[in-house]
Amino acid sequence: MKAEVGAWVSIGSYLILAAAKLAIGYIAHSDGVTADGWNNFTDIVASVAVLAGIKIAQKPRDHNHPYGHSRAENISSLIAAFIMMSIGIDVALKGALSLFHQEQNEPPQWLAAWVGIVSTLVMMLVYRFNHRLSQRVNSPALAAAAKDHLSDALVSIGTVVGIIGAQFHLFWLDPLAAFMIGIMICKTAWHIFAETSHLLTDGFDEQTLAVYEQEIAEIEGVKHVSDVKARMVGNQIILDVTIHVDAALTVAKSHEIADEVERMMRNKHQIEMTHVHIEPAFNLNRS
Structure with missing residues (x-):
């Protein structure tokens, strides 16, 4: 190496x-x-x-x-x-x-x-x-x-x-x-x-998280980003994201949006491990 x-x-x-x-x-x-x-x-x-x-x-x-x-x-x-x-x-x-x-x-x-x-x-x-x-x-x-x-x-x-x-x-x-x-x-x-x-202790820069949140929110199909957490494991970033999508979307279409989030973070920020949790948009007030 x-x-x-x-x-x-x-x-x-x-x-x-x-x-x-x-x-x-x-x-x-x-x-x-x-x-x-x-x-x-x-x-x-x-x-x-x-x-x-x-x-x-x-x-x-x-x-x-x-x-x-x-x-x-x-x-x-x-x-x-x-x-x-x-x-x-x-x-x-x-x-x-x-x-x-x-x-x-x-x-x-x-x-x-x-x-x-x-x-x-x-x-x-x-x-x-x-x-x-x-x-x-x-x-x-x-x-x-x-x-x-x-x-x-x-x-x-x-x-x-x-x-x-x-x-x-x-x-x-x-x-x-x-x-x-x-x-x-x-x-x-x-x-x-x-x-x-x-x-x-899983500390992470807040400004960097804000950038991630803004970029994810701009992805087509993402109605809202309710949570973004990240931590460093060695020299790798592990990202956890909760996004809200149209409640009427199929599971397959929702999965495509999640894949796009992962692809964007990998290509733009070299983050190989992005975990995306999907919520229906009508649950915004309860989440």
Whole structure:
């Protein structure tokens, strides 16, 4: 599956960058680069979780999972969010302690700045690759991972700024960069947690539902749309619709209208599972 290729590219990139930053951050005496390395380490965990979720989501439906296994990806995202939050708090606390108890008498070596610059370029390339791939395969998980790559590139830029500032004896900039990186890790973790929790509790965008309702109401034969509900199962939308049609229509004709609703949602919004419930129009006041 193409989405798996993107996940493996992410994992490989983060493994190399995390190892290089943690080692060079120690050698070059840079708190910022070290914190950025831990940031990439959390990204490895998140990427592995995404890969596991993609693989499990591909399993076919069975008697215990009539809707398939797509939500495994959401569960793995929650696990990654908790791990990222714990590491982010640790990085932020260490940066804060270094900021208020500075013992550094010399700036980080320029090697640390070069690592940050190379990391920025690598992350931008990985971002462009996974962003385009996510659009081709319609993978929300890969799209979210691509956004994380872009934020990682920005974090590396911030690290470079901190190191350059330290060259001018502004030693507080480097631990400040470490502190801010820790905060950004926590922010990303919270965003993943909030978004995933919203999906797992069957949350769905109201404006999108309003668009669906309006388009269904315009289908010939639909007198009224009394209910539209949707939920995400993995990267698939399951739509439940209640429409009212002329009470005098035959069952066959009513079924044709329901088929048209399903066809329109599939062709226009790529929704493969639309469940249509039909009510006679004279029951409008009682429904």
